[in-house]
Amino acid sequence: DIQMTQSPSSLSASIGDRVTITCRASQTISNYLNWFHLKPGKAPKPLMYAASRLHSGVPSRFSGSESGTDFTLTISSLQPEDFGTYYCQQSYISPFTFGPGTKVHIK
Amino acid sequence: EVQLVESGGALIQPGGSLRLSCAASGFTFSDYWMHWVRHTPGKGLMWVSRINSDGSSTNYADSVQGRFSVSRDNVKKTVYLQMNTLRVEDTAVYYCVRGCTTTNCSPFDYWGQGALVTVSS
Numbered sequence: 757d758i759q760m761t762q763s764p765s766s767l768s769a770s771i772g773d774r775v776t777i778t779c780r781a782s783q784t785i786s787n788y789l790n791w792f793h794l795k796p797g798k799a800p801k802p803l804m805y806a807a808s809r810l811h812s813g814v815p816s817r818f819s820g821s822e823s824g825t826d827f828t829l830t831i832s833s834l835q836p837e838d839f840g841t842y843y844c845q846q847s848y849i850s851p852f853t854f855g856p857g858t859k860v861h862i863k
Numbered sequence: 864e865v866q867l868v869e870s871g872g873a874l875i876q877p878g879g880s881l882r883l884s885c886a887a888s889g890f891t892f893s894d895y896w897m898h899w900v901r902h903t904p905g906k907g908l909m910w911v912s913r914i915n916s917d918g919s920s921t922n923y924a925d926s927v928q929g930r931f932s933v934s935r936d937n938v939k940k941t942v943y944l945q946m947n948t949l950r951v952e953d954t955a956v957y958y959c960v961r962g963c964t965t966t967n968c969s970p971f972d973y974w975g976q977g978a979l980v981t982v983s984s
Contacts, residue, residue, distance in 0.1 A: 757925070790971055792908070799958060799974040800900075800908065811972055843908050847970050850922040852898075852910040 758782050758846050760855035768861040775831040777858045779844030782825075788848035789827045791820060794857075795840040804829070805847075836862060865889040865973045867959045872978030875949055883944040883978050885959030893917070893937040896962035898971065899944050901955035909955075913962065914942060927953075949982045956980075 759782035769775050779789065787807040792800040802811045807827055808820040817832045831838055839862045844855040871883040885897070899911040912933040913922045921933050932945040942959060956977040963970050 792971070794902070794908070799977055800902070802972050802974070805969050805971070809969070811969060841907075845908070845910070845971070850913065851924045852913070854908040854910065857907045 757851055758785060758849065758853055760844055760846055760853050762842075762844060762855035762858050764858060765856065766859040766861065768863050769834050770863045771834055771836060773834045775834050775838075775860065777829045777842050777844075777860075779827040779829070779855050780825055781827075781846055781848075784825060785846040785848035787822055788846055789820075789822065790845045790847055791818075791829050792843045792845065793838075793840055794843065800843070803842075834860075834862070838862075865961065867961065867973055867975035869957065869959050869975045869978035872957065872980050874981045874983065876984050877949060877951055877982055879949050879982075880945070880947045881949065881980060883946070883957055883959075883980070885942045885944075885975055887940045887942070887959075887961075890961070892940040894964045896964075897933075897935065897942045898960040898962050899933060899942075900958045900960050900971075900974075901953075902958065902977070903955045911957070912944065916964070946980070949980075951982050954980060954982045 761780045789807045791804040794800045804820045807822040819830045821828045841857045841859045866888045868886045898913045914933045918935045930948045935942040958977050959975040961973040
């Protein structure tokens, strides 16, 4: 199975800060990388697919990039509603494994 | 408007069985692969299962292989997850999630509200 790792496991940032989360796959997944945002008590919100393509309605402050098996989610200017946990997931091959999550706290 | 509505969540004893249902609306259900994903606060998100558009192909996570079974009824626009020999570690919120079609893929783009399954004696 493909293993997904994320760093950092948690971070604390101020409103307006630029935030970067990294996800690494244990083997090649091409660009079959998705990002999700989870808040307590709510269903996961899909942010991005194919490493850098925003789902409909996702603000443009979110962006994604890839370099080999390393993927990055960037929030250009952190907003209050961005707190929660961010997960990456590979959809290259079954089982479609998720990363362990990165918890974002607002200072 | 795309909607996915899960039902069937319950408190169940270890070793028991449960069937979750997910009713879909707002899109051509029979075109789409469908997934089940679960979430536990301590373990995060875990992909559980996938079924193709006509129900002829399925995939499972290793930890549920042989115990869970996914199926669908394209007339009723419903996907099911039959869960047998349930374990305490299967306790989670289970989400029904839309996948791709053969010609269009923005995967995991719509999620249901979730169904809580609690396995406890």
